[in-house]
Amino acid sequence: MGFEAFLGNSKAVTAVREMLACGRVPGALLFAGPDGVGKKTLALMLAKALNCQKRLPGGDDFCGECPHCRKAEEFLTASREDLTRRRESKDAQKRTDGLLYSISS
Ligand SMILES: [Zn+2]
Numbered sequence: 469m470g471f472e473a474f475l476g477n478s479k480a481v482t483a484v485r486e487m488l489a490c491g492r493v494p495g496a497l498l499f500a501g502p503d504g505v506g507k508k509t510l511a512l513m514l515a516k517a518l519n520c521q522k523r524l525p526g527g528d529d530f531c532g533e534c535p536h537c538r539k540a541e542e543f544l545t546a547s548r549e550d551l552t553r554r555r556e557s558k559d560a561q562k563r564t565d566g567l568l569y570s571i572s573s
Contacts, residue, residue, distance in 0.1 A: 470529035471513060477506060484514050489528040493518065508547065516540040 487493045499507035520530035
């Protein structure tokens with residue numbers, strides 16, 4: 469599994485893969501866009517590729533199987549769970565705010 473697992477925004481994925489292929493990744497990158505477009509996922513995939521011990525031929529993709537890739541995947545899974553928890557908390561807060569608004573008006 470590599471960058472092909474990223475769905476959508478092929479322009480951003482291509483840009484990241486080109487940076488990896490030519491070995492010139494800037495010291496800082498800004499992933500910007502609306503919620504849910506995959507900014508964090510692509511950033512973590514890039515981190516995985518930069519740390520992969522068996523980067524695939526062409527140098528623009530990660531193996532997904534070496535210890536570094538597996539560790540990064542654990543981090544990605546944990547961050548997804550955290551995002552789900554934060555969204556649930558935010559939704560609960562909205563419901564509470566709505567309830568308080570209904571009571572006070
Ligand atoms: Zn790897």
